[in-house]
Amino acid sequence: MTELNYHHLRYFQTVAHEGNLTRAAAQLNVSQSAISTQIRQLEERLGQALFERRGRALYLTEAGRIALDHADSIFATGRELIATLQQSGEQRQALRVGSLATLSRNFQLAFLRPVLGRPDVEVILRSGSAGELFSALSALHLDLVLTNQPPPADALTSFVVQRLDEQTLSLIGVPELCPPDLTLPERFSRSALILPTAASGLRMGFDALVDRLGVRPQIVAEVDDMAMMRLLAREGIGLAVMPPIVVRDELASGALVESAQLSNLTETFYGVTVERRFPNPLLAELMKERH
Numbered sequence: 001m002t003e004l005n006y007h008h009l010r011y012f013q014t015v016a017h018e019g020n021l022t023r024a025a026a027q028l029n030v031s032q033s034a035i036s037t038q039i040r041q042l043e044e045r046l047g048q049a050l051f052e053r054r055g056r057a058l059y060l061t062e063a064g065r066i067a068l069d070h071a072d073s074i075f076a077t078g079r080e081l082i083a084t085l086q087q088s089g090e091q092r093q094a095l096r097v098g099s100l101a102t103l104s105r106n107f108q109l110a111f112l113r114p115v116l117g118r119p120d121v122e123v124i125l126r127s128g129s130a131g132e133l134f135s136a137l138s139a140l141h142l143d144l145v146l147t148n149q150p151p152p153a154d155a156l157t158s159f160v161v162q163r164l165d166e167q168t169l170s171l172i173g174v175p176e177l178c179p180p181d182l183t184l185p186e187r188f189s190r191s192a193l194i195l196p197t198a199a200s201g202l203r204m205g206f207d208a209l210v211d212r213l214g215v216r217p218q219i220v221a222e223v224d225d226m227a228m229m230r231l232l233a234r235e236g237i238g239l240a241v242m243p244p245i246v247v248r249d250e251l252a253s254g255a256l257v258e259s260a261q262l263s264n265l266t267e268t269f270y271g272v273t274v275e276r277r278f279p280n281p282l283l284a285e286l287m288k289e290r291h
Contacts, residue, residue: 006074008042011035012050013071016060079140080276095282096124098133099146104226104246107269108146111164115282134159137272143280145272149201160273162287169202169265170258172247173239178259185213187260192220192238194229205265206241243267 014035015024021032028035043050048063060068095115099108108125115121126133126142133145137159151159171187182190188210195217196203203222210217220238223229226246233240234250239259250256273283 004045005042008038008045009067009071009074011038012042013068013075015039015051015058016064016068016071020056020058076138076140077277080278093120093280093282094122094124095280096126096141096143097146098126098128098136098142098144100130100133100149101127102225103127103146103148103269104243106245106248107165107243110245111146111269111271111286114286121282134272137274140274140276143273144283144286147270147272148267150270151272158275160275162271162273163268164271165269166266167243167245167269169206169241169262169267170244171239171260171262172242172244172251172256172258173233174236174255175257177236177239178257184260184262185215187239188213188217189215191218191259193217194221194223194232194238194240195219196229196241197222197224200224202241202265202267206262209262209264241265 011024011028011030014028015021018024018027021035025032025035039050046063046067048067049061050064050067051058052061053059097112109116112123115123126136128136130147130149130151133142133147134151136142137145146164150161171191173191177191195206221232223232226242229240229242230247230250232238233242233247233256241262244251244258247256251258271287273279
């Protein structure tokens with residue numbers, strides 16, 4: 001039986017992801033006719049049509065979708081093999097971590113502390129949006145993604161999601177804005193508030209809480225970055241709804257205080273990986289520290 005030609009498979013995979021021959025040819029630096037020939041030979045080998053043309057666009061047939069799933073898996077395994085063997089020959093191990101750009105820096109530091117400063121470990125940190133990070137994780141460019149937004153259930157990649165920590169949110173501000181003996185509805189109605197943006201899961205929980213309490217808060221700022229929320233709270237422009245870990249040092253020094261704990265609102269921190277035949281051994285060490 002004739003073996004599969006993986007050059008043909010690579011050309012097919014690129015066209016399938018790009019959606020047309022022009023972009024695929026530019027990416028592969030070959031002519032469109034060369035790609036068409038390679039794909040035709042692959043179709044002859046498989047005995048199935050992989051694309052159907054509608055106007056200028058190419059669409060995968062059912063056989064094409066099956067072939068693409070296998071192609072993605074094959075080439076991902078190849079990347080994993082290279083990354084694993086290159087790393088195994090090095091004295092220092094690399095841990096590639098992606099973190100949601102808005103995630104608490106204090107949480108990230110606490111999670112990574114067991115491997116930071118070790119002479120045999122190089123930690124490579126990258127921040128970005130959830131989409132960017134999960135895409136990089138799928139392509140095996142990252143070992144782990146730290147996030148408070150688990151990947152969507154309908155994601156094409158089978159992500160492995162572990163809950164690392166959970167913390168109750170608090171109402172936090174400078175001491176002058178936190179008088180004692182006020183009820184929670186009074187604090188919400190009398191204080192200017194610094195809130196997560198409307199797209200945040202934290203904000204949806206907060207909005208539900210104030211609806212139940214029947215109060216209309218005065219919003220002075222909406223922020224999607226915890227580091228900026230921390231700075232605004234320190235400026236004294238209002239009370240911030242955030243996890244205490246974000247301002248741990250300020251709470252310890254007394255620069256900020258907890259006006260109230262919001263026991264019904266929590267932020268959950270997740271570690272997201274993908275199934276790998278040769279997982280990074282440093283991940284097991286870090287996950288063990290969390291249990």
